Structures are given as structure tokens and as C-alpha cells.
Amino acid sequence: MYIKLLSGGLSYLPNMTQVNVLPSLRPASPHAVESVAPELTQAHGDTPQQRLELLDAPEEWAAFSQPEKTESGCWRSSVVFEGMHCAACAITLEDALRAVPGVQSVQISGASHRGQIVWSPELTRPSEWMRSVERHGYKALPANDAHAHARRREEARRMVWRWAVAAMCMMQVMMYATPTYLTQPGDISDEAMHLLRWASWVLSLPVMFFSCTPFFSNAWRDLRERQISMDLPVALGMVVTFVVSTLGTFEPQGPFGAEVFFDSFTMFVFFLLTGRWLELRMRDRTAGALEAVLNRLPDSVRKRQSDGTWALLSIRRLQVGDVIEVLPGEAFAGDGLVLVGQTQVDEALLTGESRPLARGEGDRVIAGSHNLSGTLQVQIEQIGAATRYAQIVALMESASVSKPAMALLVDRWAKPFLITVMLASLASAIYWWPTDPAHAVMVAVAVLIVTCPCALSLATPAAMLATAGALARSGVLVRRLSALQNLALIDTVIFDKTGTLTRDAFDV
Numbered sequence: 001m002y003i004k005l006l007s008g009g010l011s012y013l014p015n016m017t018q019v020n021v022l023p024s025l026r027p028a029s030p031h032a033v034e035s036v037a038p039e040l041t042q043a044h045g046d047t048p049q050q051r052l053e054l055l056d057a058p059e060e061w062a063a064f065s066q067p068e069k070t071e072s073g074c075w076r077s078s079v080v081f082e083g084m085h086c087a088a089c090a091i092t093l094e095d096a097l098r099a100v101p102g103v104q105s106v107q108i109s110g111a112s113h114r115g116q117i118v119w120s121p122e123l124t125r126p127s128e129w130m131r132s133v134e135r136h137g138y139k140a141l142p143a144n145d146a147h148a149h150a151r152r153r154e155e156a157r158r159m160v161w162r163w164a165v166a167a168m169c170m171m172q173v174m175m176y177a178t179p180t181y182l183t184q185p186g187d188i189s190d191e192a193m194h195l196l197r198w199a200s201w202v203l204s205l206p207v208m209f210f211s212c213t214p215f216f217s218n219a220w221r222d223l224r225e226r227q228i229s230m231d232l233p234v235a236l237g238m239v240v241t242f243v244v245s246t247l248g249t250f251e252p253q254g255p256f257g258a259e260v261f262f263d264s265f266t267m268f269v270f271f272l273l274t275g276r277w278l279e280l281r282m283r284d285r286t287a288g289a290l291e292a293v294l295n296r297l298p299d300s301v302r303k304r305q306s307d308g309t310w311a312l313l314s315i316r317r318l319q320v321g322d323v324i325e326v327l328p329g330e331a332f333a334g335d336g337l338v339l340v341g342q343t344q345v346d347e348a349l350l351t352g353e354s355r356p357l358a359r360g361e362g363d364r365v366i367a368g369s370h371n372l373s374g375t376l377q378v379q380i381e382q383i384g385a386a387t388r389y390a391q392i393v394a395l396m397e398s399a400s401v402s403k404p405a406m407a408l409l410v411d412r413w414a415k416p417f418l419i420t421v422m423l424a425s426l427a428s429a430i431y432w433w434p435t436d437p438a439h440a441v442m443v444a445v446a447v448l449i450v451t452c453p454c455a456l457s458l459a460t461p462a463a464m465l466a467t468a469g470a471l472a473r474s475g476v477l478v479r480r481l482s483a484l485q486n487l488a489l490i491d492t493v494i495f496d497k498t499g500t501l502t503r504d505a506f507d508v
Helices: 038-042 048-056 087-098 126-134 148-182 190-209 212-224 231-250 264-296 386-401 405-432 437-450 454-473 482-489
Strands: 002-006 009-012 019-022 066-069 075-082 102-109 114-119 139-142 300-304 308-314 323-326 333-342 343-346 357-359 377-380 493-497
Touching: 019 437, 048 126, 075 126, 087 102, 087 126, 087 212, 087 405, 126 139, 148 264, 148 437, 190 212, 190 231, 190 264, 212 231, 231 264, 231 405, 231 437, 333 493, 405 437
Parallel strands: 002 493
Antiparallel strands: 002 009, 009 019, 066 075, 075 114, 075 139, 102 114, 300 308, 300 323, 323 377, 333 377, 343 357
């Protein structure tokens, strides 16, 4: 098996089947951020339904969709889903979207929370299939939305607060539980033991009613919609553990008074929130790296009017044949021909070469590349989906939702596995109930918690996504995530040019 590093990127060639990684990119400039569907995000006084209906206008589709290359007349839209937490959520969303008339195909990644929907404008509109996921408790938004970063920061802030409360309470509850671990039965008086239980119960309340909120809200959504996700068995285990321990605190002589589990409860919540926070950080870093690539175009351009003056207009109003002025440091809004000016441009977006290239009158420039030194007047020849930049963006978005064979296997077994876990927990409780009800309940909880499918649902796609994000920050764009899985089988690397092995600076 061979892997060949070409000047345009990395190509993996098993039996001449190409799985390549696109050329390197430089980070986007701070000012190069394009707002997708600004009317959708700025219409604060409208209802959510009215803001979704704004996306039904055909002129808005190009902001988050591209027409399919086939003659079917369908569009491929890239969206981000809020409220997802595992592979079972992705399966639920795919089923809900496929049930909408006019939706041809759906592909959703449980790790990146992104998806691609192919739909026919003759049968449906974006607002219709977006509302179909809202009925299941999720929210769909156009990919590269202008406020996506702010929403991720707010979500991370809430997660940190919940994690901090769980950490503080967990440490204090463990301190109260330590004497019971280190002493023999009878060494601590019943009054002191009862006081320790009451203190642990009080400290568990903030964890139960604040830190556990995401798990409970998702579990309630699953019950309401008659579906299942990873949060349902987790929430059941939390509720049962807290209720049984509370009964043991209030009634020490009752059937559940032999032992309380506030220490296990708070520690379990703390570790789950730690894992979810790390997943959130990984996803945020990866999304930030991808957005730096996807949002390279300027949000406005200066167009030359018929009287020779320059007017500022939105990039979405730009048309083929328009003449625009591009200042040093700005990105080109489309593929075009230089009419006036000399400059140096950074075209690492397509070529992978870090050395600036000279461009002058009669030369062509490409969308997404940066003007480095001089002011240019450029006549636009290609805009939107017709540019090479848009084709790269489409490949990146496709990679962010692609599923290698390993991830597809996980998706196939996620829901059956969750159902099996629930049934196994119920069976274990029924088996032990006749001999010891308290023991039966805790055995059922142990089955729910020990078989928590975090690794099954998140480990594989999260590892793939984290790798793609790290490569994007290093200037390598992954076209298909399956290439990462195939890298383990490569034993020979062939370089076809010296530039691949050198740096852009002279050195001894």
C-alpha cells in the first residue's frame, strides 16, 4: 500500500482509489468573517418561526446551501444542530428529516453536530425540515452562522458553572463519606452518622437540581418523543441513586437505610460533566479551526458604479462582471481578472505554497486568497458556488459530517445497545428484588451506569474530529475522515517534489 504526497496535497491510493487531503491554508484574517443569513440572526423582534421562514427565500439559499451537480434541481444545505450529545441523537435527527417530503438524503455527525441535507425546492423549504427537528427537541441553524461562536462560548460558560458546582460539592461530600470508609461498624455513633448523611444530602441538592439539568432535560425530551439517547439511562441512574439515598437519610431504619450513595452520585455527575466539557472544548477548537477556513471571504466589497464612484455593498449582492476594489490585507470576494494594480497574493488556499505570488494587470486571482501589498481593481468572473474556494468549502463541510466504516458500525448499534442496557437493568432488578429490594435497586443502577455508552457513542467520532481539527490548525484540510483510518495501513510514503520536504526560509 502506498501514499503519495503531491504538490496539491496528500493522496492515498489503494488500487487507485483517491482519498486526499486538500492543500494547506493560512489562518483567516480577523476581518474576514461573513455573516450567513444576517436577517435570520438580527431579527430579534420576530418569532422563531418567522426567522426560519426568512430562509425560504431563494436568494438566501446560497448562504448555507449549494445546488447539486445532478439535474435533479436539489440543493445541499449545511446546518448545525443544537441539543445533540451522542450517536443516538444523530440517528433520531436523520429519521426525523428523512420523514419530511422532499428531503432526498441526510448525513449527520454526532461528533461535530453538523449535517448535510439534500432537499428538493419543488417539495419542501428549509423552514419545513428545520421545524421537523424542533419537534424532537433539537434546533437546526445554518452552518457558519454569524453568532455560532458566541453561542458556543455561552454553552461552554454554562457547562463550566455546572462542572464547578459538581466539583465543589463532590469534594465536600467525599470528605463527609471518608470516615465511613476508614472506621469499623460501631466506631461512629448513630447521631454522628445521621448528621454526616444529612450534610451529604444538603450538598447533593445543588448537584441534583443544577449540575444535572442537561441530563434531565434531554431524558425528558426522549420520554416525551418516545425515543432514546445516551442521557436517558444516565438520568435514570442519577434519579434512582439520589432518591434511594434520600430515603435512607430520612428513614435510617427503613429498607434503604443501610447505606447512602451521595458520594458515588456526586462523583459520577462530576466525571460525566468533565467528559462532556472536554468534548465541548474539543468540538469548539475544531469548529473554530474550520470556521477560520470557511469564513475567509469579506462581508462587504467596494463596487465601481457607472459614474466611476465606489459604493459599499454586501458580498451577497455581487454579480459577475462587477469591478471591485481590493485593499491590502483583504481577501478576494470571487475569482476575477486584475484590471489595475500590482500586488503580492497569498494563494496557499489552493496551492499549498507559502511564498507570496506576484499578480498584476491581466492576471487572475482566486476567491479566498489574500491581497498582501497593493490596491487592486478586479473584475469578477466567478462568484458563490462557482468559485474554487466554494468547492473547497463544500469538501470540508462534507468531511465534517462524513462517517468512516468504524463510525457507521457504532451508529448502527447505538440505539439497540441502549435498549439492551435498559432491559438488562430491569431484568437485574427483577432478579434481585425478592431477596433484597434495596440491593436490587442499586444493582439496576450499576448496570445503567457501568454500561453507559459514552465510549461507544463518542470516542470514535470525537477522535476523528479532533484529528481533523488539529490538521486544519496546521494547514492540512481533510477531505474524508476515512483517510485517517486508512493511514494505519500505509507502509510506504513517496514524495514527488523537494518543496514538500523544505521550509520557506533559508537555513544551514
